[in-house]
Amino acid sequence: MNVIVVVVVLLTCCVLCPFAIESGSRLEDAERFRKEAERMRLQGESERALKMFQETLRLDSTNSKAYWGIGRILLEHERVEEALPMFREAVTTAEEEKRRDKESTRVTDVALAVMYQDLGVCLGENFRFKEQMKAFERSLSIRYSERTYTNLQRVRQFMCEWRDWDNNMQELERLANRSLHWLPGWQGSNANTIQQSYLLVPPQHALYYPMSPITTLASARFCALLTEREARKLQLKPFRHPQTSWRPKEGVRGYLSSQFAANSFGWTMEHVFSFHDRTRFHVIAFSLSSSDDPTRRSMVEEVEDFKDVNGIDPAGIASAINELQVHVLLDVDGYRDVRVTTGVADNMQVLALRPAPIVVNWLGPCSSSGADFVDFLLSDRLSSPPDFQSHFTESFALLPLSFSVSSLAQSYSNLTRIFSSALLSGYPVLLPRSSLPPDLKTRDSKPTDLQTALKRHGVRREEHGVPAEGLVLADFNKSFKLSPDMFTTWLSLLVALPGSVLVLGEAEEAAKKNIRKEAREAGVDPGRISFPDPHVTHGEHVTRRLPMVLSL
Ligand SMILES: *[C@@H]1O[C@H](CO)[C@@H](O)[C@H](O)[C@H]1NC(C)=O
Ligand SMILES: *[C@@H]1O[C@H](CO)[C@@H](O)[C@H](O)[C@H]1NC(C)=O
Numbered sequence: 001m002n003v004i005v006v007v008v009v010l011l012t013c014c015v016l017c018p019f020a021i022e023s024g025s026r027l028e029d030a031e032r033f034r035k036e037a038e039r040m041r042l043q044g045e046s047e048r049a050l051k052m053f054q055e056t057l058r059l060d061s062t063n064s065k066a067y068w069g070i071g072r073i074l075l076e077h078e079r080v081e082e083a084l085p086m087f088r089e090a091v092t093t094a095e096e097e098k099r100r101d102k103e104s105t106r107v108t109d110v111a112l113a114v115m116y117q118d119l120g121v122c123l124g125e126n127f128r129f130k131e132q133m134k135a136f137e138r139s140l141s142i143r144y145s146e147r148t149y150t151n152l153q154r155v156r157q158f159m160c161e162w163r164d165w166d167n168n169m170q171e172l173e174r175l176a177n178r179s180l181h182w183l184p185g186w187q188g189s190n191a192n193t194i195q196q197s198y199l200l201v202p203p204q205h206a207l208y209y210p211m212s213p214i215t216t217l218a219s220a221r222f223c224a225l226l227t228e229r230e231a232r233k234l235q236l237k238p239f240r241h242p243q244t245s246w247r248p249k250e251g252v253r254g255y256l257s258s259q260f261a262a263n264s265f266g267w268t269m270e271h272v273f274s275f276h277d278r279t280r281f282h283v284i285a286f287s288l289s290s291s292d293d294p295t296r297r298s299m300v301e302e303v304e305d306f307k308d309v310n311g312i313d314p315a316g317i318a319s320a321i322n323e324l325q326v327h328v329l330l331d332v333d334g335y336r337d338v339r340v341t342t343g344v345a346d347n348m349q350v351l352a353l354r355p356a357p358i359v360v361n362w363l364g365p366c367s368s369s370g371a372d373f374v375d376f377l378l379s380d381r382l383s384s385p386p387d388f389q390s391h392f393t394e395s396f397a398l399l400p401l402s403f404s405v406s407s408l409a410q411s412y413s414n415l416t417r418i419f420s421s422a423l424l425s426g427y428p429v430l431l432p433r434s435s436l437p438p439d440l441k442t443r444d445s446k447p448t449d450l451q452t453a454l455k456r457h458g459v460r461r462e463e464h465g466v467p468a469e470g471l472v473l474a475d476f477n478k479s480f481k482l483s484p485d486m487f488t489t490w491l492s493l494l495v496a497l498p499g500s501v502l503v504l505g506e507a508e509e510a511a512k513k514n515i516r517k518e519a520r521e522a523g524v525d526p527g528r529i530s531f532p533d534p535h536v537t538h539g540e541h542v543t544r545r546l547p548m549v550l551s552l
């Protein structure tokens with residue numbers, strides 16, 4: 001009887017916990033559980049790994065790697081708020097252990113440095129940029145890693161932390177160059193090493209650094225080649241293309257984007273579909289995202305055909321585009337949504353499948369896709385000077401005026417008269433001259449027309465956070481797009497124009513502090529620089545921009 005009980009107990013134990021505790025101390029057992037949990041995590045068995053990590057911690061609450069593992073799983077599943085305390089606990093317990101035992105084999109320097117790097121990534125996901133910067137700095141002080149260094153420069157850029165800017169930017173470019181070494185045709189290239197290469201500075205980040213256009217293009221080519229490789233894996237038969245036709249109603253235009261919604265792109269494009277000559281073109285919008293907001297609804301109403309292709313794989317989307325016999329496909333996102341781990345973005349993969357005879361890069365970041373599967377860049381001479389053609393893989397298709405369009409005049413008819421005067425003072429608004437009010441038609445009107453028009457329409461500057469008098473300059477770039485060079489230019493304008501003020505865009509508290517410090521050091525009263533509330537409606541934002549004579 002006793003023997004049977006023992007056997008049953010043993011069997012139950014084995015079934016319930018396959019890694020049954022055989023012998024050794026509690027800590028060793030915990031570590032065994034932890035290793036098993038890590039193995040499961042790497043195999044993608046998140047749920048089981050999570051349980052096993054928790055079991056580890058039940059036995060040994062000082063096991064830093066178990067906190068770390070849980071943090072990583074939560075982060076992978078975008079549970080960024082829950083992940084944060086785990087990473088914090090991981091570094092705290094690891095640091096304690098290191099203090100107790102300098103030579104600890106449980107926590108090596110490499111492990112500790114990577115824990116801080118992961119903590120930094122998680123802090124960024126939680127919008128805690130100042131702490132993020134500290135975490136990356138700590139990681140680098142333990143052990144240097146190119147990835148952490150690159151991450152640190154990015155958060156420093158968000159913080160407008162410009163100390164040692166030139167050196168850091170040069171180093172970043174050097175690292176970017178090195179990480180691209182395998183690119184065919186690139187310095188010392190060896191195309192066989194593609195597997196070992198990694199995307200250190202993705203193209204959508206390269207744009208915001210003062211990088212050589214050659215490096216920026218190479219970064220884009222990197223992603224283009226990875227994208228093509230992914231597309232080839234799908235082994236689709238090449239699409240048959242429709243004959244390009246210019247006969248009435250036979251030209252089919254397709255627009256592809258994930259941003260057909262209430263965002264800066266959506267507000268720009270909202271009414272643009274209705275500008276097309278419907279007697280000549282059939283227009284289809286392919287939306288990579290789903291949404292239900294007023295901007296989206298008006299797009300759906302105004303475009304002839306609106307296809308929500310969210311959730312469909314790139315091959316399915318490409319087939320849909322091809323079936324609808326699209327002649328010209330315009331992509332407006334570029335590498336905006338590229339996954340840093342793979343270098344591939346869904347929209348680019350659709351393009352790589354060549355669903356239409358002509359593919360155009362338009363209105364996105366105004367930089368090259370680096371892709372052989374994109375034929376033209378639709379731009380203008382000012383944004384894309386013909387001399388720059390060699391930095392683009394697309395052929396330039398340059399419009400006579402501006403590549404940019406705007407729906408503002410249609411969206412805010414209450415502001416049309418004021419826009420008209422803004423137009424005369426150099427503001428590029430898509431508005432036929434014939435529609436200008438008669439008193440604003442003369443070319444020789446001075447920019448003060450704007451101020452007069454504002455007064456006439458009861459737009460009171462004070463209500464929009466700017467002084468009643470004086471020149472208002474504005475730069476609504478987000479903080480990470482500011483550079484010390486550009487900011488120095490603003491400061492010299494403030495020095496040269498007494499009574500002027502500068503309005504800046506969205507920035508973290510720490511970034512604001514750095515900006516004010518820069519101003520003070522240049523002898524400019526920081527009170528002349530303001531950061532208006534970024535959380536206002538688009539209508540309010542457009543209205544408050546009106547008094548800003550120079551607004552970039
Ligand atoms: C990176 O490569 C480009 C292109 O060869 C070169 O012009 C640039 O000087 C390089 N930058 C650095 C920092 O090495
Ligand atoms: C805005 O950001 C872009 C991209 O970084 C930069 O090229 C441009 O100079 C910035 N403009 C201003 C006025 O800061």
Ligand SMILES: *[C@@H]1O[C@H](CO)[C@@H](O)[C@H](O)[C@H]1NC(C)=O
Binds near residue numbers: 412415537540543
């Ligand atoms: C114009 O209309 C928008 C949206 O309806 C509104 O937010 C804005 O305040 C108006 N501006 C003026 C000057 O009336």
